[in-house]
Amino acid sequence: MYLYDTHDQAMVDARVTEFTDQVARRLAGTLTEEQFRPLRLKNGLYLQLHAYMLRVAIPYGTLNARQMHMLGDIADRYDRGYAHFTTRQNIQYNWIKLDQSPALLADLATVGMHAIQTSGNCIRNTTADHFAGAAADEIADPRPYAELLRQWSTFHPEFDYLPRKFKVAIIGSDIDRAAMKLHDIGIQVVNDPAGQIALRVYVGGGMGRTPMIAPVIREFLPPLQMISYLEAALRVYNRYGRRDNKYKARIKILVHEIGADEYRRQVEEEFAHILTLGLEPPPAEFARIAAQFADPAFDPAAPDAIDLSDPDFAVWVAQNVHAHKAPGYAIVTISLKPVGGIPGDASADQIRLMAAIAQEHSFDELRVTHAQNIVLPHVKKADLYAIWQQLDAAGLATANLDLIGDIIACPGLDYCSLANARSIPLAQKISERFADGDRQRNLRELKLKISGCINACGHHHAGHIGILGVDRKGVENYQLLLGGCEGADTSIGTITGPGFSEDGVVDAIERATNVYLDRREGDERFVDTFRRVGMAPFKDAIYG
């Protein structure tokens, strides 16, 4: 994985020094809150319901054991012994003291991490396929491009005050594990008709108040023109994106209003100009970056067989272990969704344990998934049982990946000042209602996603079953959506009808799953059956 060079480190260290001074001036009273607020937000420090919250960037969800270990130590040192992995592959701390925040950022900087551009109307942390560089189905590793995007977008002066925040996701497989089409820009590494690596560029997707699936704006882009093309795509947005209404300021609204063809025309015109400026990094620089993502030294003699005689272990392997591109290796996903637990939360000890396992068994690498789980990307199959035993002892071996218990949930009204309703207690109730593992597996892949407000941090539009918490005259109410999907067959969920109380929505979900069990054919998933039979039978059962 990419390690900071002296330029990267100098930038982060300088920012820590700058922020330390800003905090000191705020505490001394020479900066007002109005002056200080944008400065702290530039460093990922929000003021939430109960305390300051710090959002730390994890570039394309990739980190090494030393970084992960530090995240655990920070949870102990500056927070209350836990942290929350987010749907943007980042991590959040909920109980940060302002006067301690510079020291926290200084500790982060020692492991090449920061909280820059985790807030504000700028290009946020680029997200990526969490199986990048390991997946058996990969066309090419997207991480070198993601790293190039990180370097390009960090402190980009032209795009520091965009009309609205801007999110980019990149994948390297036909299977979309990053909800790529639901981002402002989605990039897919593909083969062009000549069999050469190219980038397919989608622009104008998003969730939030107005969910949209991004159209393809460029079918095949030469990879080493990526920076120029994105420069053009953002320049058109920066010039014409609406600044008069924050609810219409995302790029999806611009692309929708002028149309994909006109947006494409304007981008291509700008792109032709930018290509003359020589903005692209030299090929040698890209090669330097790419070399840092070379495969680790896989053992060619690693055995392929797994002893599955322990039935609990066998269930976990079947559910949470994926095919790796190297024989004898596997990809492990650690579920942060124990029955009745808080989705995405992990204790400091659990974080450090995952770091230690990665160091010993996964070539020093971990990934954070947008589904709020943790991936060990390169694990010898022969080590799986020992890893599972360690995880199990720490409450980290729940075998529910992509099942109904693997719920995405935003922090909701328990922590977030924007939320209208609580997400986590609802996730806990659903998790407990469907606690039985056999029952979950019988429901097959079923992605359930909960947001506590219309901003959709919990990706409710993309859930096979989605839930949106709303405020109805001061009372929490939950809208139910069916039929969303985030993969290659991306779709936006449809609201079933009137909303429910917290208990009511759990009952409604159970009735919906019963319709699926009654009506499914062959290998259909919940969302497949919904698409085939439509809303009517589900609505009949839900509202009876």
Place this chain on the structure above:
Amino acid sequence: MSAERIKILTGNDLFSGDVTWWTGHDWSRHVDHAVPLGDDAAAIVAREEAAQRVVSAYVIDATHDGTSVRPAHIKDRVRALGPTVRLDLSLHPDDPQAAAQIV
């Protein structure tokens, strides 16, 4: 006794970010210490923010039954308690019914 409808002042402590409530002369973490405001809320906010004792202060509706103060909106009731899913980190870690009282 029927609950009295009042307006109270809340904000966050500058240093810790803790939720705080105006007691008439100082700030408390406990909503039950909040007192009804007079007509001088804006002046209190201006003075207290300038003195670095509070940030993001605002006035909310609440009710007072003689012993306890209940914010009118659920968001402020959550602020008054702490996260309902981590009562161990809330102001009432020993009260298993605390979360239910939010609703």
